Structures are given as structure tokens and as C-alpha cells.
Amino acid sequence: MVNGRLPSMTERRLQLEDMAAEPSGGPGGRGASTRDNLIRAAVRLASGQGIDGVSVRSIAREAGVTEGALYKHFSSKDQLWRDVYGVIVGEMIEEKQGILDSGLSTREAIAEWVRLTYAHYDGNREAFTYVLLLPHPFAEAIGEEYHAQGRLFERLIRRGQRNGEVDGSIRAALARTLFVGLLLSVPSQINEGGLKGPASSYAEDVTHAIVRALGVA
Template identity: 35%
Template sequence: MAKGTMVRDEVVRAATRLFTERGIRGVSLQNIADEVGLTKGALYHYFSSRDDLLRHVFGDWITQEIISLRQQTSHPGDAVEKLRAYVRYHVSSVVTNVDLYTLSFFSEVEIPPDVRAEFRGLKRQSDAILMEILRQGRAEGRFAGPDVKVAAFAIDGMCNWLCQWYDVDGPKSAADIADEFLALLVHGLVTDTNDREGDPPTSSSSLETAKQHARAIRFHSERLHDLLPRLSPGGS
């Protein structure tokens, strides 16, 4: 990897960390330059402006997410297999990129409007991958349940909320959590019992898991008014 690319990536990581800790409005380019040991002038060699840096913080990450999700779900398998691949990748991505997911959840309103519009456009591409899997499942007669867009937002919300409660030092790995999520989804969506991979998991932590999901439900209920415009025709 070229030195310039390495420095650029380091700046993006440092900016993401500072934005998450202090909020986007609470971080200046000078703060970021100090964090990575550059002068503010040198920072402009890599990014033309603060907005340009924000564009890379949000855009580079989700663009790579889209590429990876397409790779994970582009195989010729049925929709159930693709849903499993999608959820397993998504859960792994969240626990690997906690700062980015936290930032996108709680600081999106601080992003300049043009950068926010670009980010939402990329997010719609990501949403479309999951919605296509759900449509395929319906066409195959494998999935029942709610409107495809509602189901996609519910699945993504369940995975995304991991950034708030997952403990890397806790008793469950990311793979364990993905399997539990899939047990919930598959038993709730698949109409053919032959497609089910075993019984729903049970463990001594079931109560805590239920509490975590309850907190997630409360959070998403409070944010429902933000999602409604996206659910309506022509919503952004």
C-alpha cells in the first residue's frame, strides 16, 4: 500500500474516532491533524476540506460495505442461504466497525446536507441488497411476513443496534450473535420447516438477550418518525 494511502486511511480512522467521541461539530481539522501528527496544512494534501474528509469517513466505509455484501450474497443459492450470508456478514461488520456504526446512528444530523444526501443514497443501495433477497424469498415461496421494506429495516436495525450493546469480551462471539439472530429470523420468516437449521437457541443468557432486544425495540420506536419519510414513495 502506498504511503499516501496509508496516511489517508489513518486520518479517516482518527477522524472517525474523534467524531464518535466528541460529535462531528466538536472536532476541527486541527484536532484531527494533531491526532495523527500532521500539520493542518499537510492535511489539505489528502483532503480538500472538512466536508471532503466527512465524505470519505462515511462514503468509503459504506461503499466497501456494499461491495462486500454483494460478494457475500451474489452466489446462486436460494434466498434463505443469502439471508444467512447477509446477516453473518452484517453482524461481523458492526462489531468490527463499532465507531462507524455509532457515528452513523447518532451524528447523521450533524453531517452537511450534501454529504448526508450522498450517504443516504449509498445506504439505499445497501438496503436494496437485502430487499432483493427478501423479494427472492417471497418469489420462491420461502418467506412470509411484512412488507419487504419494513422487514429490511427491521433486520438491519437489529444488526446495527449491536454497536450499542455488544461486548467484545462478553460470553458470545459475533458468530454466536449472528446465529441467534438467524434463528429468530428464519423461524419467523421461513414457511417451509425443512429450511430451518435446528431449534431456536436456549441459554442462561436468554433473559439478558430479551432485554437487549427490548431496548432495541424502544430505540427504534423512538426513531420511527425518522424512518417514515423513507417508507413513503419518493422518501429520502
């Protein structure tokens, strides 16, 4: 059961860049707040076992605090997952928005999109896995954010079609679908052991595949 609201943009500004660097079991060094430690712990565990397999107890233990403490920072377990989601996806979206706002051609924009995405994956596999490769029980509850990246890409495609850079016969929703399928196929396979990392080494190949599949000039 997952219900409720997402954290606002202002709430979510935590330092998650070095999430993967945090050693498991220790409550973290310099300025690591308990709240951040809990988020990091949750993502770490979820990326390994799936969201459903992670208990409040295990998150608290991994963060080095008690269960009670967790409830000082998050009103419920669901809210914790949603906060975590919002924090990570927010960063991703801002990057993608930057691509659209730049003057890049559709082809160059796609290349940049893939590069950034795979850099993200290589830099923080656990957070990436959490937000993009795991099924989210609260998918509908999220709505806006959940589909934000897809909608950004649809905008890119439609602009390309208007400019004549992209095959005009393909519908934007399908283009987005195929794009996401290709984009995530590599991280997904690396996680499952079917492909050897890093993801960045496949960026060029995947860009070509997307360009060809969507008929980009």
C-alpha cells in the same frame, strides 16, 4: 452544513483493513500515507465522540500533522467525512452484493449477511460505528450509497417471496426496516454497554430472530 459529492469508486481504494491497529498519536509505520492517517484518525475520533464533536484540529493532531496539511488532502471537513464514509461503505456493499450473487437460499443468505456484518463490527468497531450507528448530517447528500445496503436486502426478500421462501404478505420496505433494526440492535447495545461482545457470538441468535420475524422458511 454538509454538501457536495461522494468520492468515486476509483478514488476510494485505501487500505483500511487494519484501521483499528493504528496506535493513536503516532503518524503510522511503513507505507501509511498522510491521507490514510487522516481518515483513520477521523474515524477513530468520530466513533468515540460522535461526528459533531470532532474538530479539524483534533483530527490533524491525532494524525500527527497540521491542520493545513489536512486541507491538501480534503477540500473541506465535510468532504473528509464523506470520503471516509464512501471508503468504508463501499467495502461493505461489495460483500453484500456477493451474497446476492451466490446461489444461497434466503435463509442461508441472511445467516451469511449477519455473520459478515458482525465480523466487520468485531474487526473494526470504529469504522462500523461511524458508518452504521452514527447519525449522518449528510444523509440526504449521500442518497445512493446510504440506502444501498437496505435496497440490496429488499431485493433478497422479494426474490425469496417469489420463490415462496418468504412470507408473501409482508411488504419489502417493512421487512427491510425490521431486518436493519434487528441486525444493528446488537452492535448498538454493545457500544452502549448493555450487552457484552463480541457481536459474532450473537450471530446465530440474531439470524434466528430475523428468520422468525420475517417468516422465512
